[in-house]
Amino acid sequence: MKSIKIPEATIIRLSVYSRYLDKIDIRKSSTVSSDDIAQSVGVNPFQVRKDLAYFGEFGIRGVGYNVKSLNQHLLKLLNLNVKCNIALVGFGKLGHALALYQGFKERGFVFTCIFDSDPQKIGTKVNGVEVISVDRLEEIVEQNHSRIGIISTPAKVAQEIANSLVKARVQSILNFAPVNLNIAPEISLRNVDLAVNLEFLTFNFDDE
Amino acid sequence: MKSIKIPEATIIRLSVYSRYLDKIDIRKSSTVSSDDIAQSVGVNPFQVRKDLAYFGEFGIRGVGYNVKSLNQHLLKLLNLNVKCNIALVGFGKLGHALALYQGFKERGFVFTCIFDSDPQKIGTKVNGVEVISVDRLEEIVEQNHSRIGIISTPAKVAQEIANSLVKARVQSILNFAPVNLNIAPEISLRNVDLAVNLEFLTFNFDDE
């Protein structure tokens, strides 16, 4: 099915569409149009239909999309219909914030193991999950069958952590460290670079 | 100068290039080639040169770029040569993490005012900056001449906060709330959507 290449931007939008559908009160209306979705998430209706068309025909012409069934399709495409174990590495302020982030919980994401190198933090618990020494990362992550590793460590050690995660057989890495990670191409990698986002904004200042 | 449209992706890369230049030890070599930069940040050398070419000629053919001078040019383009006041709204776990984030400090970003609605938090201090009631947002942000507002509140109130920030004359908004903000087009807006990044990764699972 994934033989035709799906644009990254399309995948991101699928996730956004799905989150919007989550919020619709289906008692008011059980269907939704591409125009409606487009307006609500800030894209244009052509794009909504095009994005969906990569994966099949989910709507009814003249009527629209059934909210519940479309969302089920989207969740399935995003593989959110099955639980997935996630390892969080780096339990500093940012790691802490991620571990407790509502936006993850709402979409069904729960961290199944958490690592840090600070002896002060090791042994403490978050939502019933114990913080473990990063020395045991490879062992535990493999045991846990974590499919995703999240890196919220300092940039210096991020590459090393990434290597360990790959050894422990994660399939994907979400990296918050501001550094270019070199990893095997079969691992999917996504970088979230916070400073860069701020600098995008300062660039746009009209320097009077 | 900004009459020709600069791709967003280019602006993001300028920021990445600059951060890389920060890290180069110029005692070892005072110049750097587009190949070198490209390798280090994970893009291709054509792209580095093309990105820079939007703004001028910064290199010497046959030699490369002077590290220090190129970085100064980039910092100027990104308007990082002048301090800019930033308001942070929402001092939950995520806001807290952002306020203390090293990656911001390293690039010269400091938050000059912080807001929350929780009486428990109001009056506490972070790096010498007091958390203020969100009721006083418009007044204080305008007084402070904040050019950027960062929203790390729950999604429900994000639009309302955005409106207040715009009233208080910010020029840009960095939004962490998972919701589409409707704001005047002259305000530059950047969304950082954490859950969507995770779902990008789950999409790529090879569903065996």
Added chain:
DNA sequence: TAGATTGTTAATCGATTAACAATC
């Protein structure tokens, strides 16, 4: 001079936008 590396133009590629036939 010969080798290296930039700056810039051209070619390719991919994503978005638009238009419209299909059909409920």
Added chain:
DNA sequence: TAGATTGTTAATCGATTAACAATC
């Protein structure tokens, strides 16, 4: 049937990649 809205093809737009002349 008429109106609405999808699914899909075509047109446009923009960004990336490649090639190469310029020049240090």
